[in-house]
Amino acid sequence: MSLPSTALSIAGLHKSFGSNEVLRGIDLSARDGDVISLIGASGSGKSTLLRCIPMLEIPDAGTVTVGEDNLSPEGGRLTRGQESVARRMRGHLGFVFQNFNLWPHRTVLQNVVEAPLFVQKRPRAEAEEEATALLEKVGLAEKRDAWPAHLSGGQQQRVAIARALAQRPRAILFDEPTSALDPELVGEVLKVIRALADEGRTMLIVTHEMGFAREVSSQVVFLHQGLIEEAGTPEQLFGNPSSERCRAFLSGHFDRNR
């Protein structure tokens, strides 16, 4: 049996905003089926790292590889040719935002079929059939004709996950998918993500839900001031972190949750 191949990888990634150096040389890679949780204090650069992968932020240096495509932008911008590679890379990724970012002027079903129809140019019947199945999977089949504004935060986030899945992505990136939710709605979203992990989906998840991270991750990465301070299996990282900073971060976190 061959090893799973690399779904995405990041090498030597640097990113500054003005004089604020947010990412200071990040290397990370995910093989197919990996679930990697990114943890770290607020401001440590987790969102920036995640956003650099689909080039929502353009790195200053480093290489991002998604499947067969890779980009090494220079000078914080993409050339015209790189822009089209970036679009192809985005097509192979799903991105789930903290604030859902559904399109308010489209119904639930329209949100899910938008990219399949208008980016991937798939036939409508097929796209709608697949979208319906995805909505069923996230437990929202009966909301297919509702407007996003009429859904709860948890429901909106589940639609956003279905929308990401509809692109048939190689990997899905989650940026704190439950941080904008009322506490009682967190569970329903985590349950959906957990099911995706069980299916063997490749995912990168920025999260503050330590219990969840421990349970679903194949690898946990602790980010500190733009560098990977520690990475390992959940058992290593949560059970016996070698970095003092990681230990302090985790104990602070578990104290706060208690």
Added chain:
Amino acid sequence: MDFDFFAGMFAQLLMGLPLTLNLGILALLGGFSLALALNLMRATRIGNAVASAYVFVFRGTPLLIQIFMIYYGLAGFGFVRQSFFWPFLREPYWCGLLALILNDAAYTSEILRGGLRSVPKGAVEAGRVSGMTRFTVLRRITLPIAIRQALPAYSNEVISILKSTALVSTITLMEVTGIARAAVSETWRAVEIFLCAAVIYLALSLLVTRLSAWVERRLSPWQFGVTP
């Protein structure tokens, strides 16, 4: 009450309605095009400054003065009289229309700008991250949301411009108000005549309000609890 007088007056004033509508509709079309151009100009720093100055001047001065400046003022410049445009700028119709267009563009460009600014950044990012080209994002996300947001304010501007056409009666144009003023100077029955004119403008406003409510409901059904 003198019903015959009212009926006759209405018939007379309605003769001016085609010109009122002509001026209003052309001013809106011209104003919208110019407003779109002004917003596109804002992409560059100089263009942004020019657009801001334009809006400042045309929103900051009375339309009546703009009309007078164009009708009486332009003729004072030799080069205007020599130019290709003089045959137009000599005519009160073209001067009035030009003033209305320039004025409407200033207001409409701000309405459009507000609509564009109200588009959630996250909605645009979600489009980009799904692999859309910039043009697809504009066509499928930015413009549809911006136009829906701008619609209520824009319908006010439509009503405002239709009423503003009354001001061109001061440069001899015989639209609804122009005819009313002429009739008043003949008959001295100012209250009745202006009342008739007011009713015509009211009817136009009502029509626009209804129409825009209908369009709004069609375009943003989620704001009205309509299920698709």
